[in-house]
Amino acid sequence: MSEFKVQSLLKSTTVAVHDVCCRGECRHRSAEECASSTQLVFPYRGLYLRHVGSVQSVADANHVLFFNAGEGYQVSHPATGGDACLSLTVSQSLLRELAPAAMLQRRDQPVFHHQALRIDERAQVLVALLRHSLRHGGIEPLEAESLALTLVGRSLGPRTTHAPGATPARRRLVDRVKLLLASDLTRRWTLAEIAAEIGGSPVYLTQAFQQVEGMPLYRYHLRLRLARALDLIADCEDVAALAQDLGFSSHSHFSSAFRQAYGRTPSEFRQAVVAGML
Incomplete structure (x- = not known):
């Protein structure tokens, strides 16, 4: 294969x-x-x-x-x-x-x-x-x-992109955090659990992540989970079950977070995609 x-x-x-x-x-x-x-x-x-x-x-x-x-x-x-x-x-x-x-780097060939x-x-x-x-x-x-x-x-666009910052050592540390989050995307991680897995204090991890990615660690993790919802939503018949599968505490919490990020509820987004209404 x-x-x-x-x-x-x-x-x-x-x-x-x-x-x-x-x-x-x-x-x-x-x-x-x-x-x-x-x-x-x-x-x-x-x-x-x-x-x-x-x-x-x-x-x-x-x-x-x-x-x-x-x-x-x-x-x-x-x-x-x-x-x-x-x-x-x-x-x-x-x-x-x-x-x-x-x-x-050059204009003749991007x-x-x-x-x-x-x-x-x-x-x-x-x-x-x-x-x-x-x-x-x-x-x-x-x-x-x-x-x-x-x-x-x-x-x-300069308003919507962020280039990694900080030292190479801090970037490598943050990369390890990203790999940890990806290993169990639906887990409700705590800072203490992440620090225990990665090494270092919760305060240092929080500061390093903010410096490298320009956003808090919890928000980065939330956006990964919501992006997974974007991937699955078109073929999903049960939004409440999807919320549970993605580790959200409730359907309403999932719907609220999705709407805040993307401007529509999960159901509204699914209807727009299926109907071809962009």
């Missing part, structure tokens, strides 16, 4: 969209690979590590990763369960238009400085809307192209 399953959802002269699922059986670094064209990759399920030389990036639903054309990389899966990503390849001319000059950036809740919604709508056939190609470019623009 193949390690990867790739489904083409959209292909035009403007943008190509692929749904990529990986079984995640490679625990250690894979053989080096290289993208033929620059791609923006949005993980929406699971987690993996991407290695470019000595630089490591955690790929989860809170981030977009940049696979630069001609740049070698390796992948590893320290957490079980594999991963799934939405991959966008935008024409070079449009990508140069969309990407701020400060993000690029190559990004950063390996990954954190995205906001609106970008997460756009990922889910694009994927679900293309899968269910509820969107015309022109609308899908526009939605894809909106997602790219949103993900590269």
